[in-house]
Amino acid sequence: MIGIDIISTRRLRKKKESFFNKIFSVKELVEAKSNYESLAGKWAAKEAAYKAGLKYANHEIEILAENKKPYIFINGEKTNHMLSISHDKDYATAVVFTV
Numbered sequence: 001m002i003g004i005d006i007i008s009t010r011r012l013r014k015k016k017e018s019f020f021n022k023i024f025s026v027k028e029l030v031e032a033k034s035n036y037e038s039l040a041g042k043w044a045a046k047e048a049a050y051k052a053g054l055k056y057a058n059h060e061i062e063i064l065a066e067n068k069k070p071y072i073f074i075n076g077e078k079t080n081h082m083l084s085i086s087h088d089k090d091y092a093t094a095v096v097f098t099v
Contacts, residue, residue: 003052006093007040023058031064040092041085045070048096049081072096 032038042063082097
């Protein structure tokens with residue numbers, strides 16, 4: 001299945017800290033270093049994964065990079081699902097192909 005999502009970085013900048021703690025793991029927050037573009041990309045990836053049929057809660061899915069390539073981790077395990085994230089100043093988008 002295929003899932004795609006787009007997130008406005010402006011919208012994300014308006015969120016409170018409690019939102020970030022609910023959506024992202026500690027590892028994701030550390031990796032993003034408070035960069036809204038990076039966080040928007042991770043959030044778009046989680047939404048795209050859900051739309052591609054990965055019906056997990058936000059805290060069960062992590063979007064983490066290895067050698068600058070993003071991967072989907074479910075409950076701490078790296079998956080083989082294909083993920084592409086792109087972002088610019090105002091928007092981040094992600095596409096997920098489940099295998």
